[in-house]
Amino acid sequence: MNQAERLNRAMIREIEKLGDIGPWRDALLSVPRHLFIPDVAYVSPDDGDSYIIDKKADPGEWLRSAYLDVAIITQINDGAKPITEAGEDGVRFTSSASAPSTVVAFLSLLGASKGHNVLEIGTGTGWTTALLSAVVGDRNITSIEIDEEIGNQAALHLVSAGYAPHLVIGDGAEGFSEKAPFDRIHITCGVDEIPSRWIDQTKVGGILVAPYRRELVSVVVPESGECTVKRYGRARFMMLRSQR
Incomplete structure (x- = not known):
């Protein structure tokens, strides 16, 4: 070792x-x-x-x-x-x-499993993307990064770790309709409002996990009516760029 x-x-x-x-x-x-x-x-x-x-x-x-x-x-x-x-x-x-314990807390709430179609908002370094790939399968992961330089570095990191998820340079606030609907959406940036496109691109019964108004929340999308939101305590994350 x-x-x-x-x-x-x-x-x-x-x-x-x-x-x-x-x-x-x-x-x-x-x-x-x-x-x-x-x-x-x-x-x-x-x-x-x-x-x-x-x-x-x-x-x-x-x-x-x-x-x-x-x-x-x-x-x-x-x-x-x-x-x-x-x-x-x-x-x-x-x-x-992000701190590893925080990453694991988010991923545990997400409840992603083998074969789920997963969207990640904010690739960052690519480490969380790789963890999702290890559990779900990299063919089932789409990860969006708004910053081209960061996204390109993440791609290199992922290759070095042996993973090849679908990486997109773009505004995560728009989601990614081409591969919707998603079983899970993992948001790695803070938001004050959850974009409607994220809800629209999630399957019925699907789950989003996000740092919402500085709290860790999970959101379950229903067939009709309002989403079910559960709160799990304080979460400080850098904001989605369009919501700074």
């Missing part, structure tokens, strides 16, 4: 202290997080000091940080500033690798 595998297993043990993670345990084992972390990034723990990681300057720290249960910022100011300036005043975080 190499160092990355040891760190990954230690990370999984920490996540499992929060509860059973079902099929996502095997997915975490098979999808190394470090394959999806840029060479230079900004570690942003909820408690403690934030810091830059640089694979070339300190590969050991970079690898250890990749397996901490913390968010890692991968872009600031929509790419207008280098990530090395992430700690400066006036900086806005615009893309990240």
Whole structure:
């Protein structure tokens, strides 16, 4: 077992202290997080000091940080500033690798399983896309990313991990009608309003999971009438660009 595998297993043990993670345990084992972390990034723990990681300057720290249960910022100011300036005043975080325990909480609520047709809004680094691919099958995953540079990097990350889901560069607020209806829609960016297209593109009985008004929510789409919404506590995510 190499160092990355040891760190990954230690990370999984920490996540499992929060509860059973079902099929996502095997997915975490098979999808190394470090394959999806840029060479230079900004570690942003909820408690403690934030810091830059640089694979070339300190590969050991970079690898250890990749397996901490913390968010890692991968872009600031929509790419207008280098990530090395992430700690400066006036900086806005615009893309990240979410904390692993948060990712697993979302995926557990999503309840996606083998063969489901799944839409993901916000590819980001591609790590969550790969986890979904491991459980559902990459042929059944469509993931949309609005930022072309981030989307292109995610595609490379996914290839390195052995997955080939359908990746789209576009506005996730529009959904993806070409492959609708979806059994599950996984939203990785914050929203204050859930776009009607997401509901329209979800099968009856299908589920959306989203950071809605800074809370983690699941939405079940009925045959008629109002959707069933359940709330699961605080969730801070970068906003859908059209709702900033």
